Amino acid sequence: MRISWKLLLSTVVLVACALAVGSFFLIQSSFQSSLARETRRALEENLLLAQAFDLAYAMERGEGESVEKETVLTIMRQIQEGTSANLYLADAQGAVLYSTMRPAIALPAEGTRRWQLCSTAAGSVVQVATSLETNGAAFSFLTEHSVQAVFAARAEQFSASRLYNTCILTAAALATLLFTHLFTRPVRRLQLAAQRMQKGDYAVRVPQTGGDELSALAGSFNAMAQSVQGNVEKITQSAQRQEEFVANFAHEIKTPLTSIIGYADLLRAQALTPEKAFVAANYIFTEGKRLEALSLKLLDLIVAGRQNFLRKKTSSAQLAQAVRAAVQVPLAQRNMALALDVQDAVLLLEPDLFQTLLINLIDNARKASEDGGAIALLGRAEGDFYCFSVRDEGRGIPEAELGKITEAFYMVDKSRSRAQNGAGLGLALCDRIVKLHGGTMEFASALGAGTTVTVRVPFAGEGGRRRRR
Template identity: 30%
Template sequence: MRFWQKTLLVMLTLFIVTLDFSVVMIMKKSWQLNMEREVQRASSEQALIANNIYENLNSIRSRGMTINETVLYDVASSYAEYYKHQGITLQLWNQDKVVFSEDAVKSNSSNNSEENASQDEQNVRGVTISNRMPAPYEYLSLTYERDIEELYARQNELNRYFIYINLIAVPILVTLLYVLIKQLTKPLRQLSNTTKNIADGDYGQRVSLKNNDEFGELAKNFNRMAEAVEQHITELSTMAEEKQRIVDNLAHELRTPLTSMQGFAQYLNAANIGEEERMTASGYIWSETLRLKNLVFKLLDLSVLSHQPIERKHVSVEQLFESVRKTELHQLEQAGINLVLHTDIDCVWGDEDLLASFLVNCIENAIHVSSEGSIIRLLAYEENAKTILEVQDYGRGMSADHVEHVFEPFYRVDNARSREHGGAGLGLSLCRQIASAHQAELELKSEERIGTRIRMILQLPNIELLTS
């Protein structure tokens, strides 16, 4: 049974039981009050009639007449006739003998009873009061009986009306409760459908509820959870794709040098080769070994940056630039390229080795794409309250499509030139990791046949925060 059905059944049962019980208790109390009122009325009327008969008997006696059964009969019959049309029946008893009785009802009322109220539901429904007459007529007793069949008829009519109201009200109540509960549980159905869609893989599903109640709060929290789940799933999918791409590219990168090394090793094992051929084969094996070593070191650097926080300190920009210049001096002289250094700031906050690695990778990429006689600029300056480290070249540049993917691992703009220089396409990917470790922005702008500019943008406020 569904939740809304259980709620409907429980609410309907509770409502009907509570309402019916309340109405029955009210009707019972009303009946009790009506009966007490009828008894009080009968008692008052009986006392009034008894007093009138008493006055009449005293009047007759004062005139010197004898009070016999004939006189008693005449007095009682006069009053009985008067009250007959009001549904009242009178009986006058002389001890155990009936002096006057309007009907043939036989009663065994006790002469010693002070007051008796009874209801006979099998015969005539009425209220009967029997009391002795005042002295000196205490040997007489007057029995008063009042028909209350009309009261029973009204009560039965009220009972039938109550049943009719139940028969009409219950279907209406069921309909109203059904509509109300379906409307109240609508948010639960929306949540259920949304969770089902998310479970089926549609992580973009959200619950659109504008309620300002608990359901609205639940919907907001659910949407926050769904967004977090979607974000994590997206991140996991991206990481999985990236890892798979790295594995595929790594396998491809390893296959080429290993195949070359295997071939040249077999060539060296040949019996009849000259010294020149041996030197050539050894040179190829050496160059491929260096390329594999560079590839492994780059991958290790990327792994370390991904899992370990860096230790930052003040780094002298002048010493940093001089260290990078010395590292790249040999390659710059071989390529016939001039490195121009310019700095407007004294120091930066970061890891000196990683910053040097960032600049070295950028300069090496710039050397590979620059022609002989070109220049490469290495700059450090402040801009909009931020520290900028910039490497600028005037080489071949690249298109917007290449710029979009250039930071991906193993991505090469020119495969032939990258392999020629021993590159694996990991340099700029490492630069991105270094920038991320420094909580810095990385910006690359390039135009074909004009050049490329790459900038690491460090936040100046971080220096004061970290040094305090």
Template identity: 40%
Template sequence: MKFSWKICVSVLAFSLLIVGIGGYALLSALFQSSFQREVKSAADENRMLQYSFAAYWTTTVQDRSSGFPETDVRRAAQAMQEGMSGTELRFQLYNQEGRELYDSGAEEILRDSQREALFSAASGETGARMMVRTGEGFGLATVSTVLMEDGTLLYLETDRDVTALFADRESQYGIYRRWMAGLLLLQGLGCYLIAVWLLRPLGRLSRASRRIAGGNLEVRAKVETGDEIGQLAEDFNHMADNLEKQFKELEDAARRQEDFIGSFAHELKTPLTSMIGYADMLRTREMDEEERFTAANYIFREGKRLEALSFKLLDLMVIRHGVLQKRSVNARWLAEEIQGVLKPALEKAGIALQVLVEEKQILVEPDLMKTVLLNLMDNGRKAMEDGGRMYLLGRTEQQGFSFYVQDTGKGMPEEELSRITEAFYMVDKSRARRQGGAGLGLSICAEIVKKHGGDLSFQSIQGKGTLARVWLPS
């Protein structure tokens, strides 16, 4: 069942329950009020007849020496009936034993057992009444006692037809049910239209989710309201944004993995091909001493390059999964150590180095941080084949400490900057291989800085140089 139908059925069921119970309770209360008025009217009529009989007895029967013979009772009752000839009041008189003494023409609505129960309940000064069903109608019987002067007790019964009262109640119930059916029909139609209108955003949200499931990650739900459904649409769009971002990251990771495998295979294939070729020459050809030395030396150099490559890959894995042993060192001391290591190579390449680093205690793993700065500065040296200037700067900033390595070398295209920390990625592959590089240095640097909780970033302009920044948290 659709959600809109569920809403309609639920609202209709609730309305039917509440309005139905309330309506029937109201009609019942109105009926009870009308019935009580009928009961009061019947009691008033019975009481009036009771007083009237006493008055007619006084004026009709003069001789009381013989007690209250039944003929005198009938005579007084007859006189009272004649005096009420213009009314529709009917009554019956019974003696103390329950035998009928006079009947003014009232319709019998009580059985003998019911009458006896009423006479028993009306003993004394209290009256009694009973509601009875008469065929297809209803009647209200009221009994009161008339106490004569000698203590004789008479029972005065009056009957009142209340069939119309019950008929009105059934008619009101019927009208109410018809009105309820019509109103529920209109309410159901209105509720369905409102539910469809309110749930339109959910339909659009469902269609958007199916399109995303089909591969279109750029789809977004339209936010039209500020209610819970609008909030749901905003949350859905936020989820879609994160999903698209993560999907792109997975695509980038898959691409990097493919590039890594391809580059690694290439890095192995080139030296192995040469090594196999020279080894085959040594195995199958007669060579003089110099040729054998040249072939063996080439095999040795390429083997050492593969060994260095394997060590760098091992270092990369160790850094990624290892635990750093940090300690507090002076940033200027660290810079001076690096300056001492690189000074001969830089002077030989015709590169002037300037070091400006603040006196600041930083929490690092010293050997690994030296590796980072040495790699960055060595890359700068390789980019300045014709000499130039290099700067190593260090200062406190952004709740941490930053090292800057700047060179005046060849620089890099801006689109290459996002990939230079990928394993085996080289901007200028021929120059890198000529200088003994494998494309792993910056990958190792990035992992070391990441392990320190810092950030490694680059800025570069082709023909002017590159600026590398290492930010470390306090």
């Protein structure tokens, strides 16, 4: 659901609840006030009519005389003519003397007065009952006062309130829809700009107006877009430079290689005079130097992306022990162990990087081996170089794949590598580390017979040397 619709729905619900609750309490308060007022009128009316009956009855009876029933009826009819209330009169024994109503309230005890809100066929009424004693005669005098108008007024107020609330709610919904459309316009602009960036338009920017949070968000988006655009431009320029370099290198190498091959074939196939042999050899030498310069440019391109690091004097034996400790757990999970046969020597290395190199090689050996397979780490000095070798008895690598395995993302067995969380980056990283140390990495493998990876690094002058025993 869009945010504008969420805001609209939330506002409509809140306004509807507020209007409903407010209208209910306002109307109910007015109703209670009107009902209380009509109840007071009913009580006052009952009191006045009861007093009128008491006075008229006393005048008719006199001293010790009895009043006929017809006289009582005449008095009640006269009182009835002067009021809109319904009347009811009963004697002390409960016999009805006069009635224009059906009592729903219990007759009062002697000397008491009571009232009750009742619902009749004619509507809602307030019935008031008063106990009278006139010259020794006891009566129950009841009046019935209609309050149906109060209930009808409340019903009309509720109907009008529903109509007014509907109009107010509609107006609030339209206003909210308009305001949310205006308020979310910066968000929609950001969304459209993000979609354009997703499609490759990194020059897109969002207008920044005002000083609220959305304006700050637009500013942050523009700053991010500027940074992304700058980085993309740098990457694009770098790619263009690489493409230009490759194209130039291919163009420059084509002709001299043809000449070199031709002169070399000439020297090999014919017996030339010393002068001609010198010319041919000199051309080969000159073009070879030019190709060397081009290759150095390519090397500069590769090295420009590396990070500087500090080499330290490192014991090869201690390094091997650290590597074994690092791989002990994953090897043990597959019932493997790392066999060490490392001649101790002091090497000039970046120990963390070189340890990463050896761990990667051993991990590849682990993945290529069956459970319980043997893996060995060997170390020997060979002239001015020190050689580390990682040997396994695993599946081996096809000869056709040996030249590709140090490429980034390349995997010999993709299903197996992915199943073991491989991404094809390990040997590419190893190759880069070896090159950073000025060494070489060689692969010797046969299908079903295992693989041996040999890394040769120089002792690097006085910094590294063989350890004499």
